[in-house]
Amino acid sequence: MIDDDEFELRPDADGSYDTRTRDTRAWVVHPDIWKSGGNARKPELALEEAEALGHALPGLEVLGGTVVRLPKVHPGKLFGKGKIAELKAHFAAHEIELVLIDGPVTPVQQRNLEKEWGVKILDRTGLILEIFSDRAATREGVLQVEMAALSYQRTRLVRAWTHLERQRGGLGFVGGPGETQIEADRRAIDMQLVRLRRQLDKVAKTRTLHRAARAKVPFPIIALVGYTNAGKSTLFNHLTGAEVMAKDMLFATLDPTMRRIALPGGGPEVILSDTVGFISDLPTELVAAFRATLEEVLSADIICHVRDISHPETEAQKSDVEAILESLKVSADVPRIEIWNKIDLMPADERAALINIAERTEGVQALSAITGEGMEALISRISVMVMGDARVEQIELSYAEGRKRAWLHEQGVIEDEAQGEEGYQLTLRWTPRQRAEFDALK
Structure with missing residues (x-):
């Protein structure tokens, strides 16, 4: 019993x-x-x-x-x-x-x-699928969920409609049963999937154009990934000052959000991307449908894997996320930061031990997106990773190029500045991305 x-x-x-x-x-x-x-x-x-x-x-x-x-x-x-x-x-x-x-x-x-x-x-x-359908807000998200739902429904068609067979003309042993209702339903779903796929392709092309535009004026892309409810949106809001929905709820965020921000302390400008959370046994229909959205992760310069370190199955959740990233063919060469979030939920002695382990582990940062503990260290780590390939150069700007000089000051890349007869002599420490963005200025 x-x-x-x-x-x-x-x-x-x-x-x-x-x-x-x-x-x-x-x-x-x-x-x-x-x-x-x-x-x-x-x-x-x-x-x-x-x-x-x-x-x-x-x-x-x-x-x-x-x-x-x-x-x-x-x-x-x-x-x-x-x-x-x-x-x-x-x-x-x-x-x-x-x-x-x-x-x-x-x-x-x-x-x-x-x-x-x-x-x-x-x-x-x-x-x-029901949760995703309820949460989808953008046109792309709605299309992706509808495609995934139809793919799922197609597998749920049970041969229970034989009484609705459509009979062809002719004798029984010549003509036989025609198209059954289940076959008609399957054909209707297939036609709908083709229509949705065409619409989604158009949306995906627009996303590709946006990605190409960002490439012309390159900013490092920092992608936040992780198990659902790990605190990605709370961290995103803390870093950007945005108001992305952040609740103690599974799949609070569905549609991806991107913000261009300047890292505090004179750090470089980056694009921060908040993505849909992963979960164990994520339906294959959803992985396939949301591949276009998750392509932002494929083009990321740095991937921040946000973990709820207070969860009793945090290691299993980590494995689930890594498995999905591998299925998306995300290169292992992309620099990663493993963020141990929600340390504020840990007992004091465990939190201290955890922070000590994180400090001694390469590529790991312990923090609390709620209280802000450890945030400065994360920002500093991201800045170092973004500026890792920075080099020192000397350039000259005429006095008429005040806009370019102001941009360099905004970027915080000027190490020394002197005035000459015809303009400014500047010593800069910047990355190739910043150099390319500078060259694109008019």
């Missing part, structure tokens, strides 16, 4: 247990499928993440969740008869309307479970 603790209802913020129906009442089920060698993640933490995904979708009231341990997957219904009966009783008792299954569910399993339980079923991929 299932323990009551497994089905413990979550109290509201005020500590009460409000059972009024405000939104769709949902329950999360995490199938803990036994594998040889053991699971990489603890099922309780996986369930916690799945519940957080449910809370991230407006209109859902996630009442709680349970881990169901499975020695093997039952092909037709995923779970065994006894477990299905126990879950059915619980769902009926608490008037559950939607069950979120944290894992892949085949179309046949979904249909059978919905029939057994009398509720709607949504698997992990479907839930993530």
Whole structure:
């Protein structure tokens, strides 16, 4: 039997247990499928993440969740008869309307479970697609999500429509059944995908033109990547002064945001890019659809991998991010900074030890994007990396070229300046990028 603790209802913020129906009442089920060698993640933490995904979708009231341990997957219904009966009783008792299954569910399993339980079923991929659909704000984001959703729906078409076969003319043994409804639906989806792909190609061309324009007036691109809810947007806002949505919520940021900023302390100008967060078992449909957006990471000069170092599975999250970067074919040669964020959530003794380890580890910076601790060190590290190929040059500017001289002062690249009869003699320390930008000035 299932323990009551497994089905413990979550109290509201005020500590009460409000059972009024405000939104769709949902329950999360995490199938803990036994594998040889053991699971990489603890099922309780996986369930916690799945519940957080449910809370991230407006209109859902996630009442709680349970881990169901499975020695093997039952092909037709995923779970065994006894477990299905126990879950059915619980769902009926608490008037559950939607069950979120944290894992892949085949179309046949979904249909059978919905029939057994009398509720709607949504698997992990479907839930993530719903969240992305709700969050997409730009035209590109909307198109990408729609393409991913259609690709997913195409795989969910179950051969349950044989009664809707369209008959061709002629005798039965000559003509036979014509196009079935499932084939018609699949063809309609394929046509829609072609149309969306054409629209997305146009948007992608515009993005390519913007990228080419930036290349003409080059600024180093700093891309923030990381697991969802690692604090990328909070860090982005701290560095840029922008107001990108930053919440303690999975996938708070979906559409990429870019800002041109001058690093404090006379540092160079850079473009900072905030990207969509990654997650374990990210649907392949989404990876493919968002490849165009993530191309900003491919063109980055420095990649900042932001980690929630306070999370109990931070190492597993790191592996997930690195796997996705590898699947995107991001070169290992691109300089990287591993940012250990949220040190403010660590106990004092652990935080001190963590900062000490980070200081002795190359390419690692510990900080808190909320409190600002460690931010100056990060900015200094980025400045050194950007200016790493800086060289000293001497140039002359006429007195009429005041605009160029003002730009050099803004960049903070002037080390010495003297006035001559015809203009200024300047000693500069700058990067090839800054030199190219200077040459583009009129």
